[in-house]
Amino acid sequence: MSFSLPERIEIMEVCPRDGFQSVKEFIPTEGKIAILDALAGTGISTMEITSFVSPKAIPQMADAADVTAHFNAKWRGKITSVALVPNLRGAESALAAGVDWMNFVISASVDHNMANTRRTVEESIEELKKVCALKGETKLRLSVATSFACPFAGDVPPEKVVRVVEESLDAGVDGVTLCDTIGTTDPKYLANTLTEMRARYGDYPFALHLHDTHGMALANMLTAMRMGFSSFDAAAGGLGGCPFAPGAAGNAATEDMANMAERMGIPTGIDIPKLLAVVRSMKSDFGLTTYSHLAVADKGCCNS
């Protein structure tokens, strides 16, 4: 059987943004920084460190500037930093704080974009253009939320993804991530959309952001890898989800993704035992609810 895989994959650690924003109780800035430092020591090359979002919308991210200042003092030049910016105002703050990449979000699904940002897709693209005009040397990534499934509209047809990607590439974004925001898409549907993207954009290096709500994140990751995609978002301890949707599951855990890749002989740069120690301390020292298969696994055997 043909089983081709990328020679190497890149994992962006999103726990400090997508992970922390799903935690209701405010994590003190020094706690965030301690976890960020520990994660930075696991061999990760890129990290989404915070979100420059209104503290009214997501109080957990109120210390975005402080977290970024700490990161820049300690890690800039060693680890690539990414900050989520939901709008022009967030971009201005991110640029003032100093990050390597900004990550702007537009949903492929109109319904979700309206719910998430109170904008039409057209309005979001106009906002993105303004961020592009402002970004200077800072790079800008577009995350296409609900690229496969929408909580309101169901399956999202590839044309809706193409539309957002097309306009954003025209506007000048430097990278694009396709997001299974609600973590319910299946490998066949994902493969169909990715095939469409390949047909239109050749080997453009789309990244994938896969939530694990229905347990298919690794199957989806594998499917994307077998099509040659090699950049993935993941959150240590499987944190993540939505602050407004308790019960929605988080991202695929970085350790589970890295383990699958490494087991298949694909280097990730991540020191998995070290990462597992960080995940344990996120739980024991900071009371965070983590979930990853690797973290709970034990050696053993059974009948069959």
Added chain:
Amino acid sequence: MSFSLPERIEIMEVCPRDGFQSVKEFIPTEGKIAILDALAGTGISTMEITSFVSPKAIPQMADAADVTAHFNAKWRGKITSVALVPNLRGAESALAAGVDWMNFVISASVDHNMANTRRTVEESIEELKKVCALKGETKLRLSVATSFACPFAGDVPPEKVVRVVEESLDAGVDGVTLCDTIGTTDPKYLANTLTEMRARYGDYPFALHLHDTHGMALANMLTAMRMGFSSFDAAAGGLGGCPFAPGAAGNAATEDMANMAERMGIPTGIDIPKLLAVVRSMKSDFGLTTYSHLAVADKGCCNS
């Protein structure tokens, strides 16, 4: 991209055997029967209902004959029954109780076979031959434990699987299941072994038994499906593991497997909402610790 999948898959519900045997506290027979009846109503066509194992080794299975008697009174002819038999003595009990299939276990890994059964592989094959001689009209399945990974010997080379399969087919088994007993194998390794099996045995319908210790069960299931394999074991609520290895994770949850298949347009016959109700009651009415992504999932959305 080529993304071929089977037209239909068969899931064998193993919760009443592999699931229950991992539960330390004895589940009263009436509780077992209530869950078995509820699972029988979810559209499943085959169920591993118990194990005719020594009650000293696994006290939870001490009521194998009673459970089988109940099943036969209520479900025989409607649902195919399977009972695990670890040895000739177990087979005699199973045949006396009356089951459609017996499921005999031999490990591909010598070390695991010795630990699990206190027999060499040769001795296990001799025992299997005795069961074959006794089985009459009752069908006999061989589950090849540690077909991919062994807790003691690490990766298991395909030759070791072939050796057990070869001798067992010669002995007259009616079906073979390849088991990722400890749930740590990866899709590439699995695909390599399955490719070897295809090369030797053509389209022989091997079933797969995939534990989810490292979260790769669905990725492995997908890999097998893409190679045309269409029979899988699964346990409602993700129960399972090893009574002697607390912390080892269970089987892939039936509801997660069925959901992935159904989402990809592959019928399973399983009524997923009905199954989820059973899983909830396993937790609320019987205090069982269940884990499945689908059971905890909630509708929601998040930033990206």
